[in-house]
Amino acid sequence: MIPAQSLVLNALLRAVHFSGLRKVVGRSRWRSDRILILAYHGFSKRDEHLWSDLYVEPSWFCRRIEFLRKEGYVPLSLDQLVDYLRGAEIPERSVVVTIDDGFHDFLKFAFPILSSSAIPATLYVTTYYVCHHLPVFDPALSYLMWKGGGKRFSLPWEKQGLLAPARGDHVARSRLHAGLRATWQALGISTEEKHATLLNVGKAFGVDMDEFLAERMFGLLSPEEVENCAVGGIDVQLHTHRHRVPFDDQLFANEISDNRRRLQGIMRTQRPLKHFCYPSGEYHESSPSVLRTLEVETATTCEFGYVTRSSNPLLLPRLLDSMTISEARFSAWLAGLMGVRYRRG
Numbered sequence: 001m002i003p004a005q006s007l008v009l010n011a012l013l014r015a016v017h018f019s020g021l022r023k024v025v026g027r028s029r030w031r032s033d034r035i036l037i038l039a040y041h042g043f044s045k046r047d048e049h050l051w052s053d054l055y056v057e058p059s060w061f062c063r064r065i066e067f068l069r070k071e072g073y074v075p076l077s078l079d080q081l082v083d084y085l086r087g088a089e090i091p092e093r094s095v096v097v098t099i100d101d102g103f104h105d106f107l108k109f110a111f112p113i114l115s116s117s118a119i120p121a122t123l124y125v126t127t128y129y130v131c132h133h134l135p136v137f138d139p140a141l142s143y144l145m146w147k148g149g150g151k152r153f154s155l156p157w158e159k160q161g162l163l164a165p166a167r168g169d170h171v172a173r174s175r176l177h178a179g180l181r182a183t184w185q186a187l188g189i190s191t192e193e194k195h196a197t198l199l200n201v202g203k204a205f206g207v208d209m210d211e212f213l214a215e216r217m218f219g220l221l222s223p224e225e226v227e228n229c230a231v232g233g234i235d236v237q238l239h240t241h242r243h244r245v246p247f248d249d250q251l252f253a254n255e256i257s258d259n260r261r262r263l264q265g266i267m268r269t270q271r272p273l274k275h276f277c278y279p280s281g282e283y284h285e286s287s288p289s290v291l292r293t294l295e296v297e298t299a300t301t302c303e304f305g306y307v308t309r310s311s312n313p314l315l316l317p318r319l320l321d322s323m324t325i326s327e328a329r330f331s332a333w334l335a336g337l338m339g340v341r342y343r344r345g
């Protein structure tokens, strides 16, 4: 059941959206001195958006980008955001577009949309699976568990057989997935073994894994494709090598150095790699100081909010946009009406 408070808020947001008020608020002094960073992850090749709200349909993304253009929002680069934090003026209604991870579906769907709209965008690329041409095990397993909802399966390192929760039970699936992840990480299961297991799980659920691989479901960009994105104007930046933020500062620093070294090796266009996104929005108290020693200038989180002149450049909030966010709510975020900062999830 939707709480009464949410119903009232939704009605209010719709009223603002369909009146001219959003344009007035969007030009207010309050909003004009703030930047909203938008965050996206994956773009569905099949039905991934039904599995996770981190995936969106390409046609939906196209409508979002068209909305930005039509409403006169001004997309800035992260370098311009750094200038703003140092005191530079910005245009009214500034936004920054970011995309996490570097999945192949970005190149297939989002890149052409962003290019044709001349929208500057930052793509945070995690490199381990760029170097290993395999589906990223973690989300691919979760997706297959969703496909096989209600069916039994097994993992060779788990002693007992497993039951994939019903498709609609997102909570049970994430709980099971988190438990399984803790085990395969603790056991140090190799990439090859995880891949072989993924194929078996898919087959057990009746998924055609040859097609799955051919379509590059949950595959990251190849090194050449990362380079093509950079040549095409995308600002490719840091996201750790193995998509993790270890507690140990030295290990965290190594993750970023490994990621940076690999991206530098891939890209002929040697733009400075100085922008970072915390994988899964995770960070520790000492994370910003580690980033500072590595000369990273900005770091984005998964906390919702606007960037202001007093924001910590190494803990920048964003709006994780998704298909669960209505156009009225999205428009309210853009206009500056959603001033409350909160953490996703």
Ligand SMILES: [Zn+2]
Binding pocket: 100, 101, 239, 243, 278, 279, 280
């Ligand atoms: Zn990520």
